[in-house]
Amino acid sequence: MMLRTPPPKKARSEAGGSSTPTGDQLVIYEDSPLPAPLQTASHDHSDQHLCTYQCRQMVKSDVLDALSKAEKQAQGYQTMLQTLNQNFTQADEERKQFRDKFLYSEQELAAAKGREKVLQEQLLMEMNNSQERYTKALQSCHDLEVKLQSEMNLRTKAESSVATAEEKAKLLEEKLSQLSGSVERERNRLNNDIAHLGKEAKLSVSRIGADLERMQCRAQSAETESDLLRSQLEDLKQKFDECLHEKTEVYKKLSSFTSEAASPSDNNVLFKTLQEELKRCEAEVREARKLKSQQLDAELLKVKLLEEKSRRERAESELSKLPELQISFDKLENELCSWKSLLNNIPGVYCPDDVVMKFSALQKEVLDSTMKIGEASTRFNQLEAALDATQLGKQNAETEAALAKEKFEALKSDVKRIEAMLALVTEEKEQLKAVVSERRKSNSDGSVSATTDGTLAQSFESSLAKKENYLKELEKELSQLKDVNNRQRDEIEHLNDKLVSEARRMKSLERDSDRLRSEISLLESKLGHGDFSAANTRVLRMVNTLGVENEAKQTIEALQAELQKTKERLQAVEELKSQSGDAGKLVDSHITGKIAQLKEQIATLEKREERYKTVFADRISVFRRACCELFGYKIVMDEHQRPNGIPVTRFTLQSIYAQSDDEKLEFDYESGNTSILDNQYTSQGEIAKQIEIFIRKFNSIPAFTANLTMESFNRRTLY
Structure with missing residues (x-):
């Protein structure tokens, strides 16, 4: 603080002990008690810096007044500043309030405009939807009118077609009557021809019978020759076995000879020859063993090749399923997209719940329209029924005509065959006549008596009579063959009907089997444990x-x-x-x-x-x-047929650890399905429980047999 009272006087130091001024700064010194002349005399150079006490006091008072005024002004300015600040804050708050009100009013205005636009759009949408519904209703009415008109046209066309069909049916009936008359006439003519040619056919049949007997004799002789050859082969086999036995005996003798002393020269020669024969035999045995081993290797390679092929086929089948799954997935996606697009395209439908209402309204409209169309459709159906009846009659007439044509062609072929046989007989007759004429010429030229000519003529006449009898027999056989053919045709038709019924039954059974397989697959997928997977499921498979x-x-x-x-x-x-x-x-x-x-x-x-x-x-x-050593079961296979002709393979399994012969399992294998059969062993309590769990529930026969093997093994070894 600035001091208002003068400070106490200080004693001056000797020889000017005052502090020297620094720079241009004004320094005021205190008054000393010495007289003024001494002071002036000693300090002449600093008179301008000295002033009196009064001057200093005046200056101090002025400064203090100025300072108080300045402080008062500063306080006033501070109060003014505070008031101005308060006014400014109030104005700022008012400005913010007005600004918030302005923004709120703008937001309300924008919201009002948006609500107005939405209402306008909704009004436009409702107008457009109502217009579309109106246009669609008009279009549906127009379509129904067009359909009615087309059905009326179809009705008129059907009536005209029925009239034409009746005319055609009449024409076909007339043609059928004409054809039946012509067929009967031709049939009578052909029957006469057949009766005429049957005689000649009998002769050829008797000749064929004689040839057959001769062939049977030759076949019997061939069979006897084959039996002789087989017996010779068995003799050779016995001789070969005897040679092998002699070889072994000679080998034993040679081994005994080597232990003895040196024999004479004949024995040495015999020993060498026997050794050479032994070497040759050993080489042959080695070659045979090599061939046998090569054959076994080839069979093993074939088995491995078949296994690799089956694995490859399984992998290819699994790979082929991948694109099918992808295609089905794409189809599902396309169906979803199509349904979504349909929902978007249906007018007046904004959500899936609106579809039901829309369909109900459309169903009402359709019912109203179908009630009108029903009357026309009933008349149209009556006309169609009449048309179908006429078409069936037409088809029956065509089938009868086709059968008549087939019979006519068959009769023609029989006539041609008989004519060919007649031509052959006539050729033989001409040849015989030529031979007779040559013989007569030779007899006329030579010196043959007339008796020989008579005997020749008699022999030829007797042969001709035999041939005529042979022809009669052939005619009888032909008539019998015709009867047999007719019976066979009837049987064939009956069998065809049976075949059709069996085919239908097979199709129904196939459908049932497909349905059952699908149900089985669904049940397998819904198993409680859910541990069926290719990674942890083991299936017993046979190597061969x-x-x-x-x-x-x-x-x-x-x-x-x-x-x-x-x-x-x-x-x-x-x-x-x-x-x-x-x-x-x-x-x-x-x-x-x-x-x-x-x-x-x-x-x-x-x-x-x-x-x-x-x-x-x-x-x-x-x-x-x-199989018995690897899986522990003796397997016996037997094939038989059911009464309906379906082949069934039966497998009988007996464990090597079984305690009695009654412990057997019987399975039937039929068209890829294996089922267990009930017997005394499987009807036991524990076995029945295992069958129910492993086979009925989990459909796993390997697990059932493996569990049985472990139980029987423990029963035999541990207990």
Whole structure:
């Protein structure tokens, strides 16, 4: 603070102990008690800086007044500033209030405008929807009128078509009557021709019977030859076994000879020859063993190849299911999009609940329209029924005409065949006449007596009489064959009807099986445990499936078919020989060569069949032993047929740990489905529970058999 009273006086220091001024700053010194002249004398140079006490007091008072005034002004300014600040804050608050009111009024104005626009849009939408409904109602009315008009036109057309159909039916009836008359006339004529030609056919039938007897004799001789060859083969096998036995004995003798002392030179020579024979035999045995091992390797490779093919087919089938699933997923997405677009396109529908109301309104309109259309449709249906009846009559007439044509063609073919046989008979007759004329000429030229001519003529006449009798027999046989053919046709028609009914029944059964399979798949998917997956589910599979057995059966059937074909060829050759007569004698040498070749082929095929049978039996026995050792069950397979003709394969399983022969499981395998059969063993309490759990509930036969194996093993070993 600034001091208002003067400070106390201080003693001056000697020799000017005052502080020196620094720069241009004004310094005021205190008055000293010394007299003024001394002071002036000693300090002449600083008179301008000295002033009196009064001057200082005056200056102080002025300064203090000015300072008080300045303080008062500052306080006034501060009060004014505070008032101004208060006024400013009040004005600012008022400004904010007015601004908020202005913004609120603007928002209310915008909301009012938006509500007005929404109301206008709703009004426009309602106007447009009402206009669209009105236009659609008009269009539907117009469409219904067009449909009514078209149905009326169809009715008129149907009436005209019925009239034309009646006219056509009348024309067809007239044509049918004409055709039936012509067919009856031709039938009578053909019956007469058949009766005339039946006699000649009987002669040819008797000749064919004689040829058949001769062929049967030859076949019997061929069978006896084959039996002789088989017996020779068995003798050779016995000799081979004896040779092998002698070989072993010689080998034993040689081993005994080596232990003895040195024998003479003859024994050495014999020993060397025997050693050479032994080496040759050993080489042959090695080659046979190599061939056997190669054959076994080839069979194993075939089995592995079949397994790899089956795996590949399974993988390809699983891969082929992927695009089907993707296609179904895309279809579902497309259907969803189409439904959404339909909902958007339906006028007056804003949500799925509105669709029901819309459909109910449309249904009412449709019912009203259908009530009007019903009367016209009933009349139209009556006309259609009449038309169908006429068409059925037309179809029946056409089928009868087609049957008559077929019978006519069959009769024509029979007539042609009989004419061909007549031509053959006439040719033979002409040949015989030519032979007779040549004989007569030779007799007239030579010195043959008339008695020989008479005997020749009598022999020819007797042969002609025999041929006439043969022709009569052929006619009788032809009539019998016709009766047999008619009966066979009736049986064929009956069988066709049965086939149609069976096909329908098969289709219904297939539908039922598909439905049951779908239900089974659904039930499997809804299993409580839900642990069916390819990762943790193990399925017991056989290494060698039944494909090997099927292949062997196919080879045997193919060989039997080849044998049958060769026998048929032999019969055909014999028939040609019998028909050719004298010409057959010239070709007899060539045919005998062919017969010999065919017999050789038959022998090779029979040998191959026996070899296949032995190999198949060996493989089956190995497979059964392997199944028994691997899975613990002896499997016996049996095939039979049900009364309806469906083939069924029955498998009988017996565990190697079974305590009695009655502990057997029986399964029926039919068209990919395996079912267990009830017997005394499966009707026991524990076994029945396991069947109910593993087979009925989880549909897992491998789990059932594995559980049974473990229980029987524990029963045999632990208890």
